[in-house]
Amino acid sequence: MIQISRNRLCLFALFPLFAPMFAHAQFIEPTPAELSMTSIPQEPGAAAVYLFREETTDDAHHVFTVYVRLKVLTEKGKEFGNVSIPFERSEGSMTVDSISGRTIHADGTVIPMKDKAYEKLVDKIGGAKLVEKVFSLPSVEVGSIIEYRYKLHSDDGYVTSPKWYIQSDLYTLKAHYNWRPTSEEIVSRQGGHERVGSAIAWMPILPKGAVLKPTESPGIGGNAPQRIFDLSLADIPPAPKEEFMPPMESFTYRVIFYYAGATSTQEFWKDEGKYWSKVHDQFIGPNKGVKEAVQQLVLPADTQEQKLQKIYAAVMALENTDFTREHTTAEERAAGLKQVKTTDDILARKRGSSDQLANLFIAMARAAGMKAYAMSVVNRSRSLFAPALMDASQLDDDIAIVNVDGKERYFDPGQRFCDFGHLAWKHTMAGGLRQTDKEAQMFQTPGESYKAASVKRIADLKMDEHGEVTGKVDLSYTGDPALSWRQEALRGDDTSLNKDLRESLEAMMPSGLEIRVTGVEAIADYDKPLVVHYTVSGVAGNATGKRLLAPSDIFVASAKPTFSVKQRTTPVYFHYASVTRDAVRISFPPAIRVESAPAKDTFMYKKLAAYDVSTEQTATNITVRRNLTIGEILFDAADFPELLSFYNKLETKDQEPVVLVHADAGAGAKPGR
């Protein structure tokens, strides 16, 4: 919500003059083709299709109008007959009115909406109240066209720059968007940063051929000329939804407008970066408390690396309230604590949020005499950084960049138990703003090697003549897989962690095995591999009569195909590169011998992924070793068939069993149950 700074009276004097423009909203008569439509070839099986969708914003009158014509194609599509309009009831808030609608059956029968809309509380927290106007179109059935419109009015003195989210879950045949911005000077606030100006900027992500052309109509009656943004579109596919898709929700077709106070993205980020850096430095310091603490923590003789390791360990030891619970104001007051203003306050509390702890680390590094910079990144699990989007709120998390012995290194102290000198995957290859010695700059963090994220799985099992196994399993994690478990432990306790660890192994192994966690090593020692010890018992093999078929790699015995589709339109996106190494030894009694085992095999996908499997046999055991390395996180959609082929091949190979047979097979011996 943006506030108009002055000339209010002039602005509102215009209202009665233009109001009649909106008073006689007409519905559009359906065409025979629309009435008889049963599906759309572009999206077979679609629940519904937008025949037309229109959003108009008129700042002069503080009016936002929505008009929808939607064809219901399936039972599911009937759900679009229920409409909900959320809006806020607080300063500068909105009201909804002029709701009208109708349903047109496939035979042309028109059923006007007579029932009123209900206003429903969503939440009321402090002074802020979020409500919804809800209404339902009457007599909606498959084949109906539903049609409705409504208006949102903002309070006097406030305007909202529109956000046109063009791509939705449904196919859109035609859409029209229009904005008549105010020419008044605007005060915009974002995170306490106030800008004044009338400049308008926008970030368009549009289908090929679509162009947003601002025009200007001449002023009437001595008023300033009216700028008009108008966009008409046709045949807009629904937003893509695919498994292993990059976080593209911020990159569907859209136009985001701003009363920017800046004329270019460079100017915006320069200005925003200056403010952002200043705010960070004010919080970071370092101030007296941090300086004193660092003095006691590090020795003058320590190398920079040693100092930083000590500082990192000290920050890691603090409570990260993102994994526990943020303390309320009442608790802070009860503990005699005042409002958090600087990193000294975080240090005094011995707890803080992820960002607060990241900033404390920077403060302590600075106090130790090192060059340390803050960086705010977009969390890659949520989205990707869009410099063209002039909105600093897209920056999610803080990390630290420290110059150690002349080389800049990256740290993630806000991610409790993240390895020293590494970033959590969601902060790798992530864009954002960073501090430098001069000014803040847009920047992207580096990626991590697959070697940084490893899982080692070792099973040492004894199998009897009936396929029953008993034995031990050790799982060892480093990097992001370890971080994930360590942070899971922070959210719960030993009971919940053991349960989750057990269920995780149960999901990998053949069904029916009894699995127990017998020990967890280094759950809080982030600089060591996390090791989980298990015991397993139960039936792992399957008897065919005189043979036992045992899974060659028990850790992938229950694995399902990674991909369920043959084609895709978006790139394949994994969270992080990784390596998984399995070693499974099955010992068996002398009465049993290996009849057949998977042949050694090795193959690669380009130089980005590799797989190999091999076996070793003795008279009483077989050991299967399997390695899978995924060295890249993003694979182009065009390369998907080849990647799918790689996965199909390895998943087929994974399912080859070890065939065990009684040593005197042929005499009718049956090792099975």
Added chain:
Amino acid sequence: MFPSLRTFCLIASTACLSAVPAFAKDSVPDWVRAAMTQPQPKFRAEDPAAVLLDETVLTVGSDGRATEHHRHVVKILRPAGRDEGVVAVPFDNDRKLLSLHIWSVGPDGHEYAMKDSEIAEFGLPGEGGQLYVDERYKVANPPGRDPGGIVAYEYEVRSRPYVNEETWFFQSELPGVKQSFTLQLPAGYTYRAVWAHHDKTEAVDLERQRWRWEMNDMPAIDLEDVPLHPSTVAIAGRMTVHYGPSGTDQLGTWQGVGQWYNDLSRARLAASPEIAAKAAELTQGKTDFFDKAEAIGEFAQKGIRYFVIERGIGGDQPHPAADIFRNRYGDCKDKATLLASMLSTVGIHATWVLVDTRRGAVDPSAPSTYGNHAIAAIEIPAGYNSPKLRSVVTAKSGKRYLIFDPTWEKTAFGQLEWNLQGGYGILVEAGASEVIALPVLKPESNTLYRTASFQLQPDGELKGSVVVKSFGDLSESSRDMYSRQTLKEQTDNRNRTLGHDLSTFTVSDVKVENVEALNKELTTSYTLDAEHFARSMGALLMVRPRVLGTDGIYVDRKPRSMPIDLKEAKLEKDEFSIELPPGYAVDELPDPVKLDLGFAAYESSTTLSGNKLHYTRTYTVREVTLPADRYADVQKLAATIDADEKNSAVFKKQ
């Protein structure tokens, strides 16, 4: 008249409670302190939190309107228990919240009293078709909500004016240390208490129309890791108190409950001319009872959009049938109402059955309105019989009713969805109302047949055609998928399902029939090409005769104390044939399997005829609930199915 001394004391006590904010310091009341310091049992490591005190006082005024005063103290035991310390008190336009006070004690012993400004208010999210419901919640996140911390709250709420019962839930997912329910009735009133899933406990008579029940050291119901478990509400103990003027007819009986709903809703059945016209149109040319009822039943089922608009009494009372018909939308009781109204215009009597979708929630020994769903009972003409009438109950009156749920969009008329089968419901027939047992349908009413004919290639690739026919609840998810999902979503779903059995495969030539014809088998046929299906291991070729379709049951090895819920009665059959490539001879085939445990049976066989491998299996489930002591049999069934599904035939290259 001056109030009695006891009444006066109560008023004074209430006044004190209301006055709490006036001197609200950060200190907890004595009753909270007493609950905190009472001896506590040893809690289980899995218990996230424990209820130290839960105290309800229900005071019924001389006008029959009740006020509930509630105190609750919970102790956080584990990090996962922090959520149990979040306070959420429901209220709505008819159920006014008169006061709410919240306190907490941190693990460090610091005490807090929350201010009104710290308490948020939330409406119900519009999920599950709830377009508008006036129920709201006062919600607070008290300070100190960490392991070892205590959260306490106290509220007073005015009960709905048209209700004359209150249910006390004394068993939940949390252990309860000290719990009580106190009833205060005005002179001339009486009550009847009924108990569900728990033995009756006598009330302590506190004199002057005041009674108290206590329930201490109640263990938690923890179903999180229990396979095949019933719903918590199907086993949790609860008590319902019915109250009314002495001499109230049928107080606390099923007849009384049914009469109450009848009085509340019967007028809503009135049919408008438009309703009668539509019913006539739908039944035009039909003379058979089933055909007429089916036409109207399917209209209520498919022609009325499901969603909820509830305000106050609207939580119990349906909208008028004429409104429902005009707008073509409504919730479950609205759909049942319109169905009964339409049927009445063609000479068929129908009424409501109040049920709960969580099997076992309605306890026949505990009359109450407790439940979450309304369906319809359609009276069957005397002497009329048809094999299509599958869900039939006979009332004490001797009348037979077809039980049908117009809200369940994919259940064929004549059937009843699985989760209601084996449960109970209240047949609303004014003075002849009663609790009825909802039938468990025959397995043949719920079927899945897979047939396939394949050719195995020398390289292990399997090619062939598959036909899947399903009916009843087993067809529901597929019907839903084909009627609601895009083609791409359908493909993805099918691939995911087949991915349980096959690693590299292609599906083509998909044909689907009878998606919306609920009383016909849903038939899906397709061509399947599965690479590497058979595995060559040296000279051996391993073939899994059970090519696709998983019927596995997840069981654990722990001792069982909970009843077993098998979900649904059903009949599944697979018949697959695989033509083998030349040059292979059978080395061994899986042994046949035959297991009949009464409640379920499983059999399979694998045979070779010429160069064709034939696999058949039949899996029948006849009962839906079993006592805990049958768990060993269920484990045996699960192991049998699991082994059979993994079995391989072994061939040797000649």
